[in-house]
Amino acid sequence: MRYAVLVTGPAGAGKSTFCNGLMTHLQTSKRTGHLVNLDPAANSDAFEYEPAIDIRDLVSLEDVMSELEYGPNGGLVYCFEYLLENMDWLDEELGGYDDDYLIFDCPGQIELYTHHPFLPTLVRHLQRMGLRVCATYLIESQFMEDKYKFFSGVLSAMSAMVNLEVPWVNIMSKMDLVTSNSDDPASGRNGIRARKDISRYLEPDPLLLVSAPGSREEKTERNSKFHSLNQAIVQLIEDHPLVSFLPLNLTEPDSIEIVLSHIDYTMQYGEDEEPKEPHDLDEGDFADME
Numbered sequence: 001m002r003y004a005v006l007v008t009g010p011a012g013a014g015k016s017t018f019c020n021g022l023m024t025h026l027q028t029s030k031r032t033g034h035l036v037n038l039d040p041a042a043n044s045d046a047f048e049y050e051p052a053i054d055i056r057d058l059v060s061l062e063d064v065m066s067e068l069e070y071g072p073n074g075g076l077v078y079c080f081e082y083l084l085e086n087m088d089w090l091d092e093e094l095g096g097y098d099d100d101y102l103i104f105d106c107p108g109q110i111e112l113y114t115h116h117p118f119l120p121t122l123v124r125h126l127q128r129m130g131l132r133v134c135a136t137y138l139i140e141s142q143f144m145e146d147k148y149k150f151f152s153g154v155l156s157a158m159s160a161m162v163n164l165e166v167p168w169v170n171i172m173s174k175m176d177l178v179t180s181n182s183d184d185p186a187s188g189r190n191g192i193r194a195r196k197d198i199s200r201y202l203e204p205d206p207l208l209l210v211s212a213p214g215s216r217e218e219k220t221e222r223n224s225k226f227h228s229l230n231q232a233i234v235q236l237i238e239d240h241p242l243v244s245f246l247p248l249n250l251t252e253p254d255s256i257e258i259v260l261s262h263i264d265y266t267m268q269y270g271e272d273e274e275p276k277e278p279h280d281l282d283e284g285d286f287a288d289m290e
């Protein structure tokens with residue numbers, strides 16, 4: 001059985017870094033993984049591990065831009081369309097890997113996840129080839145600093161999830177950057193101050209969008225033209241409680257292990273063996289953040 005983990009998410013969310021971390025972790029756990037680079041604009045220096053399959057061997061953004069005079073975004077779309085027309089290239093590349101764990105590093109163009117047919121087509125193709133596919137969607141912990149930015153991240157994750165019908169793991173990356181110390185003057189009014197707050201973001205609490213009744217903030221919000229929009233979004237997220245995030249701190253092997261065990265579980269990796277329950281988050285996992 002072959003497995004494919006798609007690593008998706010907006011630009012700079014830490015996808016490539018997570019792929020590297022996952023590869024290292026697989027190696028130290030005596031498992032094999034292969035990196036697949038799907039980013040035609042990737043910078044070669046970004047890879048600690050040489051990709052086993054690399055879209056740039058088929059088409060590179062640089063060539064498309066210089067030869068066809070596309071700009072960077074149109075150029076990317078062209079690259080994916082080119083890949084979709086040349087899927088036999090991918091089949092051939094994938095042919096050499098049986099019984100393997102493939103990690104797909106995807107590009108950060110948000111439109112690829114929300115409305116471009118590229119990823120759904122790719123997923124169907126991989127499934128037809130007999131691969132078990134799951135997707136991860138990363139947003140970075142800095143999103144938690146601003147509740148509006150955070151909810152736009154939640155909505156983009158939801159929209160990517162409904163677009164791709166595969167098992168799904170949402171990840172809050174760069175948790176090493178969260179210093180949630182209530183005495184820390186740097187964590188401002190909207191900062192993430194306490195562990196209680198962090199869990200409201202990891203299991204998004206739509207009420208974060210609504211200010212406390214009677215507060216000055218609430219009164220200004222009620223008058224603002226965004227009030228009904230916020231209410232509608234709160235309702236949407238409450239009606240579709242699909243999104244929750246696993247915290248990822250790459251400086252802690254345990255954290256990577258927990259994320260990997262959830263990914264394995266969604267794909268029933270090694271199901272010929274005993275199925276494994278994913279590790280649960282311990283109370284202790286947040287201890288250093290307080």
Ligand SMILES: Nc1nc2c(ncn2[C@@H]2O[C@H](COP(=O)(O)OP(=O)(O)OP(=O)(O)O)[C@@H](O)[C@H]2O)c(=O)[nH]1
Pocket residue numbers: 010011012013014015016017018039046106107108109173174175176177249250
């Ligand atoms: N502190 C910290 N920084 C990180 C972490 N992961 C990534 N970064 C930094 O965030 C930046 C973007 O990381 P990438 O891994 O290139 O992000 P990406 O999602 O692959 O970006 P694109 O491919 O351009 O969309 C880099 O400067 C990384 O060093 C993390 O876990 N902690």
Ligand SMILES: [Mg+2]
Pocket residue numbers: 015016017039105106107
């Ligand atoms: Mg990247």
